Amino acid sequence: DAGVTQSPTHLIKTRGQQVTLRCSPISGHKSVSWYQQVLGQGPQFIFQYYEKEERGRGNFPDRFSARQFPNYSSELNVNALLLGDSALYLCASSFSGDYGYTFGSGTRLTVV
């Protein structure tokens, strides 16, 4: 069975650009959460989606947005990239937003 898949695995962007990260949850999982992990820190919660609706949002600026599609896959968008947005972006899926989180391998974003 495929786990949580994220694309791309690595990405380099320039300050001011926009980026879209993608996540496909485990088959049957209806909830997707996004986390940002800066080097040397623990992951920080960005968004949670369940059944295509936003369930919660972390302390991130409006430059960060996300959505969930009918097939439960999800996209995270970040506009007007800053150097500080350089991080590993992790997607986690679960059946109903419960504690059975499975993380994907992440997308390593570097902003130069």
Added chain:
Amino acid sequence: GQNIDQPTEMTATEGAIVQINCTYQTSGFNGLFWYQQHAGEAPTFLSYNVLDGLEEKGRFSSFLSRSKGYSYLLLKELQMKDSASYLCAEGGDYGGATNKLIFGTGTLLAVQP
């Protein structure tokens, strides 16, 4: 507030036992998680405690005391492959998000021969 504290680094010897402590302060507590994360990889689930006491799973055990806001992860018979970052995370229903995880900064464990 929401504040999770764990040591930044620890060193232990192959074959030994190591205990990684974690303290938390928050309301809406809904369980304490431990994840293992190797460099450049995704966190992988190790344990979940919601009630006080010890949960044992092979070489790994996790303990929770809700009254003290305290947990620890115990690793026995350490192997070189156990060298990784160990993340303590608190789960709770915050701001509408069900079971949002709040992570500590992680404890980088180095296992030496």
